[in-house]
Amino acid sequence: MPLKRILLTPRLRQPLRHSSTRGLVSFQGPSYSCSHCSPDCLIGQATLVGEERGYDVYVLPGGSCISGILQKGHYEALVGVACGEEIKLAEGLLKKTGLPGQSVPLMKNGCADTKFDIEALKRVL
Numbered sequence: 001m002p003l004k005r006i007l008l009t010p011r012l013r014q015p016l017r018h019s020s021t022r023g024l025v026s027f028q029g030p031s032y033s034c035s036h037c038s039p040d041c042l043i044g045q046a047t048l049v050g051e052e053r054g055y056d057v058y059v060l061p062g063g064s065c066i067s068g069i070l071q072k073g074h075y076e077a078l079v080g081v082a083c084g085e086e087i088k089l090a091e092g093l094l095k096k097t098g099l100p101g102q103s104v105p106l107m108k109n110g111c112a113d114t115k116f117d118i119e120a121l122k123r124v125l
Contacts, residue, residue, distance in 0.1 A: 007050035
């Protein structure tokens, strides 16, 4: 039986400023759901790659959601895309739970134009 794995990505705030007709994400419980409205969106690309490789994908509004998601999902491995601060917080949680994990750091943090290396994510996945 394959491992039950999880991919956690940040909600990239820039797309949320587009008109409501584009509707990039909607809130679905502890995370957002990607509507795959734009092929150049990093979250859309990450979601597709993660799902193709068997990951449950969560687009998070913040790191505080991780504990609840992990408790509900009974995951065996985790990959997260995050800023340095969130990665440090997640490392503590992973150490505490014993869950193996890897991270892909953001190349640019902030409330607009947040970026990460999609090719680096593919290599990690």
